[in-house]
Ligand SMILES: Nc1ncnc2c1ncn2[C@@H]1O[C@H](COP(=O)(O)OP(=O)(O)OP(=O)(O)O)[C@@H](O)[C@H]1O
């Protein structure tokens with residue numbers, strides 16, 4: 001009625017409008033983002049175990065969110081049937097022979113459905129189709145893969161140990177070979193191979209030492225994660241043994257050098273028993289191959305470690321470790337001053 | 338003595354029930370006091386906006402800041418927006434708004450109606466042909482019932498902005514990705530629950546304030562008591578209601 | 592000084608007829624069998640000690656309180672038998688000037704005065720409302736306060752605004768609850784004159800509650816005295832105090848010591 005009343009009404013109107021605007025903006029953002037309002041194509045997928053997946057969890061295809069799980073229920077055969085709501089605009093990329101598996105968006109993150117594969121010559125899915133399902137890779141599996149790697153490493157170490165013993169025993173044979181004179185050149189080649197092997201061993205040792213060092217700095221976590229302290233000590237032992245091998249090998253090389261000198265001086269004696277040496281050459285190749293294998297597996301372990309470090313959940317832990325290490329270092333430096 | 342107290346308590350309860358009953362009866366009985374409702378909405382809504390906005394902002398900012406260390410422990414500060422979103426939309430915005438309003442609006446209503454009662458203004462209204470219940474009580478309860486939810490939306494928004502400011506300073510998260518994470522963490526049930534509970538809180542604040550004021554004992558100390566009790570009683574009821582609503586929502590969510 | 596006989600009183604027309612009314616609050620019995628008549632055009636003064644139930648009596652008349660027993664007839668209507676709507680309609684014909692003025696604190700003087708009009712006579716135009724407001728304000732002599740808030744006025748000014756607010760509906764019956772309490776003598780005289788003017792100008796019948804005998808003397812055509820929950824004495828000023836009753840005499844002696 002009065003001017004003051006009018007002004008009040010206008011302000012109130014704006015106030016209410018903006019307030020309700022906030023609500024509507026929220027509703028539409030939510031609806032748009034979670035695609036609640038978009039048209040959906042509903043397809044099915046049946047799993048033995050959905051690992052805690054719930055209605056509303058996301059569905060990914062090639063890392064893009066394309067829908068949400070609409071319903072989770074048991075079938076008569078006690079398997080779990082999921083109803084997947086796929087956005088209308090994305091469903092054409094999912095083929096009838098695509099597969100679904102359960103994944104997660106982090107180490108302990110939300111469960112998601114991951115749709116993969118499908119060939120372009122197969123028609124797209126339609127409403128009511130059932131997708132083939134795969135057992136997904138989960139954290140447990142990742143851990144067990146790591147475990148297998150470790151076991152392989154232990155096996156390799158064992159091989160090397162046996163090998164080095166063989167080489168040690170072979171000393172006699174080489175000694176025997178010294179009196180032989182036929183295969184001086186062959187001998188030289190073999191020696192070269194052995195030197196090469198020794199260098200390789202050195203490299204592997206370095207790599208392993210490097211890895212061990214890493215395990216040392218982040219040792220307790222590795223222990224926790226691997227839940228296997230035996231592996232760790234085995235690794236240590238392996239490195240020590242490898243070092244032993246290297247030393248033995250270099251000693252061997254020196255001996256061989258002396259032997260070759262001897263050989264050079266007494267080239268006149270032509271009858272050499274080289275069968276054993278030849279077998280030794282084969283052994284050298286085996287060593288070489290082993291070294292390659294070892295290197296490869298070390299690299300793999302390195303990768304695993306790297307992957308673990310990059311996992312966001314553990315990132316903090318590593319950071320904290322680093323910080324503590326830095327602190328300790330600082331303290332040391334202070335103590336030195 | 339104790340018996341007397343219990344008897345008085347039941348009489349009080351009956352009075353409150355009758356008061357609420359009368360509210361709903363008068364609510365649907367014409368004539369409707371639109372002008373007075375608008376006036377009260379203005380008083381309750383607009384006049385509380387600065388205070389509610391400020392508290393909303395501070396709560397969002399501080400809550401974010403205080404939550405960071407425990408998430409940092411796991412290197413999961415990327416979860417902060419989701420945490421803030423859930424905390425603000427599910428609990429903080431409705432509760433903080435309701436409690437602040439109980440203090441500001443509730444006490445105001447209690448004191449105003451109390452003093453009108455003491456100085457016979459309510460009687461005067463009645464004898465000059467106006468239904469004071471409708472004019473004073475219904476309009477105020479309607480105003481709080483509708484304005485507290487709107488204030489809650491404001492404070493939720495401002496609270497999320499406060500959280501964003503803090504996260505932007507510390508984690509350099511962009512506005513878009515912050516709000517993406519915020520809305521990823523909540524669903525429609527959360528939004529509607531926020532609206533629903535703030536409507537309940539608003540009604541509580543209004544009806545308690547009006548009851549205390551309308552039935553205040555005559556005399557100046559009656560006014561103070563009415564204002565005081567409006568705040569105490571509505572805050573208490575808000576917590577009880579929150580408890581019940583949380584239980585109901587848990588049932589709905591499963 | 593004693594009010595001259597008012598010729599316009601119609602003693603055959605009872606605008607208010609109260610018969611054998613009882614009212615108690617809890618254990619406190621306030622009114623114990625009250626009988627009272629108010630005739631058309633008459634100014635009736637009710638005297639009585641504080642707490643005897645004078646205010647309760649006029650609240651019963653306006654329907655703010657309901658009697659425990661007895662009948663209250665106002666302008667031909669049985670107050671305790673009316674429904675809300677009928678009561679509201681009847682109230683528009685009764686002006687009630689409260690002991691505490693009861694101005695609406697949150698409204699300006701203009702809004703206070705136009706409140707009964709705006710809410711009850713919705714067909715009125717803005718100009719008509721403004722005119723009525725200005726008229727009653729002039730009648731109580733406070734035209735300059737129109738845009739002020741009640742809190743800015745003195746007690747006497749508020750009382751006059753309160754009377755103005757009841758006059759604006761031009762009621763048939765006026766109920767004044769202690770109109771001169773706490774005011775200076777000159778303001779009292781103003782108000783007494785106002786009450787008499789209202790009686791003559793609008794032909795209203797009034798009940799005036801007061802402790803102020805000067806007021807009772809100047810405005811009252813008839814005086815009744817509430818004693819122990821009943822009206823025991825009535826008559827004009829001189830008749831009332833022509834007694835040795837210890838409950839009555841101090842009233843007179845306190846005001847008029849020779
Ligand atoms: N609503 C009520 N509830 C309870 N008691 C009341 C109520 N109204 C009045 N009373 C009691 O009734 C008695 C009479 O009160 P009332 O206001 O009529 O006195 P009064 O004659 O007007 O006195 P005063 O001259 O001081 O105004 C008082 O004792 C008061 O306590």
Ligand SMILES: [Mg+2]
Nearest residue numbers: 645646690768
């Ligand atoms: Mg009184």
